[in-house]
Amino acid sequence: MRRMFIPAVVAGALLLILLCLSLFNFTWMTGSPAGHYILSQGCVRVWIHREGDATGLPTGAGEVMWTGSNLNWRPVFDTASVLWFVPNVPTLPGTTPLARKLVGIGIVVPLLYPLALAAAAAGLSWPAYRRHRRHKRGACTACGYSLAGLGPIGKCPECGTAAPEPRRGTGN
Numbered sequence: 001m002r003r004m005f006i007p008a009v010v011a012g013a014l015l016l017i018l019l020c021l022s023l024f025n026f027t028w029m030t031g032s033p034a035g036h037y038i039l040s041q042g043c044v045r046v047w048i049h050r051e052g053d054a055t056g057l058p059t060g061a062g063e064v065m066w067t068g069s070n071l072n073w074r075p076v077f078d079t080a081s082v083l084w085f086v087p088n089v090p091t092l093p094g095t096t097p098l099a100r101k102l103v104g105i106g107i108v109v110p111l112l113y114p115l116a117l118a119a120a121a122a123g124l125s126w127p128a129y130r131r132h133r134r135h136k137r138g139a140c141t142a143c144g145y146s147l148a149g150l151g152p153i154g155k156c157p158e159c160g161t162a163a164p165e166p167r168r169g170t171g172n
């Protein structure tokens, strides 16, 4: 249980950062494999394109726009996601901009749920983690009172809790 605490805190912090970034609608595109990754409206949106010519997709193109007031908490799995992509290149006079159709799989994962899970895991494992930390530094696991130098007394003088065998409580 206590070993869960630090990973849960780290995962929660990372998810919180992603959630904050998603308020600014951050878009990331890759050319090969053709992918479209969006942090938007409290969600991670992923589109992997299995069809269509990926050349010309702006690699690492970023787009930042505030969408924080319009959060979406519904998970979406879209197996027939179609993205019409208009290349962001200047067109010659007298020609129409070339739009390409990319077909792929789209997944929208709201970040709230894994974040709540990480927070719950951190909260549940915190008491065990704190007890472990107190035991390690030779303190009472219940109240944190230092038992160093008291020898095998059996009970914490501060709160009366039966003290577990101290690791380093002999004062040497």
Ligand SMILES: [Zn+2]
Residues within 6 Å of the ligand: 140, 141, 142, 143, 144, 145, 156, 157, 158, 159, 160, 161
């Ligand atoms: Zn105590």
